[in-house]
Amino acid sequence: MSSDRLIYLPLGGAGEIGMNAYIYGYGKPGKERLILVDLGVTFPDMDGTPGVDLILPDIGWLAEHRDQLEAVFITHAHEDHVGAVAHYYNQLGAPIYARAFTANIARRKMSEFGHPERAVQTVSPWPEFTEAGPFKVGFIPISHSIPESSGLVIDSPEGRVIHTGDFKLDENPVVGEPFDRALWEEISAPGVKALICDSTNVFSPLAGRSxxxxxxxxxxxxxxxxxxxxxxxxxxxxxxxxxxxxxxxxxxxxxxxxxxxxxxxxxxxxxxxxxxxxxxxxxxxxxxxxxxxxxxxxxxxxxxxxxxxxxxxxxxxxxxxxxxxxxxxxxxxxxxxxxxxxxxxxxxxxxxxxxxxxDDSSGLYHVSGHANRPDLEAMHKLVQPQILIPMHGEHRHLREHVKLAKSNRLNGFLAVNGMMIDLSGNKPNVAEYIETGRTYLDGSVKVGALDGIVRDRIRMALNGHVMVNVILDENDDPLGDPWCEIMGLAETGHSRAPLVDVLEEDLSQFLGRAGDRTLADDDKLEEGLRKIARQSTQTEIGKRPEVTVVISRMAL
CATH class of the missing domain: 3.40.50.10710 (Metallo-hydrolase/oxidoreductase)
Structure with a gap:
């Protein structure tokens, strides 16, 4: 019995709509040869991510295993599927495969970052395959709201996986290829181990419109x-x-x-x-x-x-x-x-x-590019997979899609970002949990979502900012009174005196009471000044601001 396994690991797009990034791997545990399907972005909002330009998937795990990565395959040219290819090319370095239209968009992105456009290779649709380590990958035309969208046939020694990408069942899409039922029957005929399927419109009860x-x-x-x-x-x-x-x-x-x-x-x-x-x-x-x-x-x-x-x-x-x-x-x-x-x-x-x-409240001037519930059921029946794993959806979409699969007597399995699934054998199992998250493009640099930068920005936006300045001589005695600068705070409070004056008086009294040990220790002094500044501001205007303390000491 082989010890090799087939794995599926979403880094983005499973538990959210957007930021798609899905890993497939085959080989011995920990040494699998890998491919990545899609590498997209999602967009920030002023409430939760103020000032952030883009949100990217956290590819830390994949970057650590970059020597195992064979290739990146892009299903279509929407930003949530292709938007991060240029941002991460230096960290991954793998060749990128896409059909002509998507490749054109990807090359434009690579050029903007000074990356070689030749890293993006144009491939033809089915029946052509691209070999990537143990995988053979074919692009299957499918209708969506952008030209040349494709599902992927991913063949491995463990069997065939179909990754739908974003899709709808539209036989007259105006631009691009219509849904070809016979073609999808053909690729499904040999048997499909797993169908990794779009879940966006699982709650829409009516069949999709053309x-x-x-x-x-x-x-x-x-x-x-x-x-x-x-x-x-x-x-x-x-x-x-x-x-x-x-x-x-x-x-x-x-x-x-x-x-x-x-x-x-x-x-x-x-x-x-x-x-x-x-x-x-x-x-x-x-x-x-x-x-x-x-x-x-x-x-x-x-x-x-x-x-x-x-x-x-x-x-x-x-x-x-x-x-x-x-x-x-x-x-x-x-x-x-x-x-x-x-x-x-x-x-x-x-x-x-x-x-x-x-607007589209009448339903007359827009149709979705995603499969509605009846269309998802039609895809289930067409492919008849051994396992169905929903992707591209919030958790509620994925969970509902699993229920839908089970109602159609399919083995539905819920997998969210960071959950590595072993698809080997007859039943999917969770093999490992990988730490995943988000990376923020903040200006021209990437920062981790947990680095605290955006959190501090939100706290300053909510509570304002006070800067406290203190000068001490060579004997640790204050030279004059402390002075303050405020930003994003009301200038006067309950006492009707200027807030800055109130703060400076309270901080001056604190310095007058401080003992020698406190005055000689920057950490203790900073902690005390910050506490007083927050307490005084809270009393005056009902806010506890972010406080920056600058302590300057005269040289001996």
Whole structure:
């Protein structure tokens, strides 16, 4: 009996939506040859991660085992699947495999970081395979909300695993490949040990709608609009961007794309041949000279991003264009949970301008790129795996997906980030628990989520900051009184005296009472000054601020 094993280890995306990173390995325990499927990011919010630019998966375990890593395979070009490849290339160094469109996007990211573009290799879809150590990996076309999405067939000596990636069952997706039921039956026919399956829409009870179903409704809306028509969607949803542009063209409007991500996605789609017949566009400079009723803008910022085109227009002007009363703004997108506040803020700003805002509450102008519950059941029946492991979902999604699998008499197994699963034999088992978490891209550096940097930033934002300065002479006697500087705190409190004056008086009294041992010991002195500053601020204004103490001593 072989002592080799087949393992599955999610580092991101299992217990959350976004930041996908999944390891597969085969070999002797601890010495498995590894492949990584997807390496994505998720996005910060001002409440929990203020000032952070991006959130990346913690790849510490994988970096320690980089000599065992054969390759990285990217299923599609959404940021939560490809966004971290350039950030981590130096730490991993493995070749990256993707289909043409995804490879184009990945190379652009690598180029921005000065990494060799040749590290990203373009592969053809099924029936071609890429060999990576003990694995043979094939890309299986599947429909999603971005061109050339693929599931993966991962063959190992222990059997076949199918990793669906993000998917929906759309036989008419407008741009990209339709769902091919016969192809999926073919790859499933030899028998599938494990299906690692998208769980995003497991709670949606109705069968998913085709991307092609939104076109006629969007055309009606555009045709009936009088002023300028502006719309936003996910820049990566090339099919939707094309649908919007065609609706504008049929209504006799000139089309202008605004936002770097929007232009990049269309350029990559044209360069790789996945997009043909896109309507002619005009530049923002030329758009300024076109009558409002003859102009359509397709802009970035469907999720309320502060620096995107939608937010800039809501703030007043973007690239010389201003919205006015009688214009229409369409959100042809679903608001991702957590982004509601930013989107609603923009909607209200437009409303104050007199702009008519249309969202997807009617269900007419957007369809999801993920499989709904009936579609997941259809995939289960099509593949008929020995084991089903949900991925790409919050814990509640994964748990519900396991229940759904078991109701269909499948062996469902719940695995979250850091849980290494042994897929060998007839039953999955937890082999080990790996410490996982998040890494923050903070400016130009990466910091650990547990390093305390963002925690301190939040505490300062909530409680304000006091800096206390003290000078002592060579005999450890104070030279003058301490002085304070405050930030983010009210200037006066209950006593109606300036807060700084109150703090400096209380701190001066503390120094006058302090004994020689305290004055000679920086740690004890700092602790005492900090305590007094917090207590006094709490009494005056009801806040316990973060306190920085600077002690300067005169040289002997």
């Amino acid at each position: 991307e092609s179903s939104v076109g006629p409704e969007i055309e009606k809306l555009v045709a009936g609009s009088k002023g300028m028509f502006v719309c936003t969607t996910f820049a990566s949803n090339v099919a939707r961007v094309k649908t919007l542009a065609e609706a504008g063209e049929r209504a006799g409007r000139s089309i202008c794309l605004m936002g770097r991500a929007m232009r990049q996605m269309i350029e990559a789609s044209v360069e790789t041949g996945v997009l043909k017949g896109f309507p002619k566009t005009v530049s923002p400079e030329d758009a300024k000279g076109i009558p409002r009723e003859n102009l359509m803008l397709i802009v970035t910022g469907s999720q309320g991003e502060r620096r995107a085109a939608s937010a800039q227009l809501a703030n007043g002007k973007y690239q010389g264009i201003t919205l006015k009363e009688g214009d229409t703004f369409l959100f042809s997108s679903k608001t991702i949970p957590g982004n509601e506040r930013g989107v609603i803020r923009i909607m209200n700003q437009f409303s104050e301008m007199g702009v008519d805002v249309v």
